[in-house]
Amino acid sequence: MVPKQKLRVTTVVYWVLLLYIIAAFAWWAFSLLQQNREIHTLLKKNLPTASTDYAIKTKAIEEAEKRGIYKYVGEGSAFLLLICVGAVFIYRSVRQQFRLQQQQQNFVMAVTHELKTPIAVARLNLQTLQKHQLEEEKKKKLLQATLQETLRLDTLINNILIASQLEDHAYHITKEELDFSELVKDAVKAFEVRYPERLLQALIQDDVTINGDATLLKLLLSNLLENANKYSPKDKRVDLHLAQNDNAVFLEVVDEGTGIPDEEKKAVFKKFYRIGNEQTRKTQGTGLGLYICQKIAEDHGGEITVKDNLPTGSKFIVQFYG
Known part of the structure; x- marks a missing residue:
């Protein structure tokens, strides 16, 4: 039944x-x-x-x-x-x-697909390189695609492990003073290497500092950028803004996708939650990325919200206080 x-x-x-x-x-x-x-x-x-x-x-x-x-x-x-x-x-x-x-059933279905797909793509690419003598340009494309799939698999595994550890309070957060501007710039560079076809516009204020865990903050940035890339049309731009005032640090990741209905805006941060169902939705994912982002923001004394990006899309805003 x-x-x-x-x-x-x-x-x-x-x-x-x-x-x-x-x-x-x-x-x-x-x-x-x-x-x-x-x-x-x-x-x-x-x-x-x-x-x-x-x-x-x-x-x-x-x-x-x-x-x-x-x-x-x-x-x-x-x-x-x-x-x-x-x-x-x-x-x-x-x-x-x-x-x-x-x-949870949707999560298992999504994880099964998410694990099998990058492994299958990587295996096919490596078999192609092994069996055929390809032009150098084609080799580079296959290697780049294989690298993207392995990075995707690594992100998925990190999300599952970190989500479990944060929920069980098993992850020991090590906070130190960080140059958040440089950390964000590194995340942007990694994103551009992984998705060279995606137009990303980053406005990053220099010398923004924050007390936090570098590993968790990198994961937060990675998940927000992955989310924007996933739900935006290929020809649309993704924007990232980082700024600091006397009271808080503001990080915004903006996409031009279909947006999120108002009644779903809070639900998207719940564990395993995804809009639609696994049989009908086309985008990949496990429903853990935004949940982890919220946990990381809260563990750093901040909060994350989502607003509409006019005329279309979503704007995820992370605020760190203190």
């Missing part, structure tokens, strides 16, 4: 059980109130009417009946509130678990 069918069946069973519990609770409450009324009515009937304290005893019975009503109504209301709170909590937890399961 596929996850969506499981979710539908679980939802139906959940609502049937919840409605049964509420119906049983309502019948229980009605029975107690009815019993309370009948008991006190019987007590009043058994009082001798000729008794001198008949009025006092009748009033006492009526007050006891009211106290019983207040007791059952109060206990019932508290019990009903607990049922509702528990039902909402269970409902949200179950749906979240199913969503997580679906995202």
Whole structure:
């Protein structure tokens, strides 16, 4: 049974059980109130009417009946509130678990594809070089393509390892004063070597410093640039801006792709989350890149947000404070 069918069946069973519990609770409450009324009515009937304290005893019975009503109504209301709170909590937890399961399945599918593709391409290129005598220019193109695939595989493995370590607090962050400008320039050069066909415009303020972990910050830059390259048409430009003021360091990576809907802007930073599904989306990825970017930004006392780039595309903004 596929996850969506499981979710539908679980939802139906959940609502049937919840409605049964509420119906049983309502019948229980009605029975107690009815019993309370009948008991006190019987007590009043058994009082001798000729008794001198008949009025006092009748009033006492009526007050006891009211106290019983207040007791059952109060206990019932508290019990009903607990049922509702528990039902909402269970409902949200179950749906979240199913969503997580679906995202994990998508992740496994994506990782399987992401691991097989670069290995297959690299193997094919190397076999071609081994079996055929090619012109020097063709050899360079095949070697460049093979290098790109190995770098892609290395990025994927780093993302998986770092994501696991950051989540489990197993990665020891070593912060030191860094020349962030030079680190960004190195990341830009590496990107240009890997994607020579992509136009990248970088405006980098000199002498921007930051206290941070160089490995993690390089990974953040790599993921943001990879993301921009992945979702932008081949003939569109990618922009990178780095600046610093008295309060913060600002890093922006801007693409001219299709953009991200407003309702998805926060979700894209969740672990395993990707827009669409693995069967229909065309772009490659695992749903870890932006999650890692957010974790790295937070671990460095900053934040990452995404805004629309007009007229089209997305603008990822990382701010480091202090």
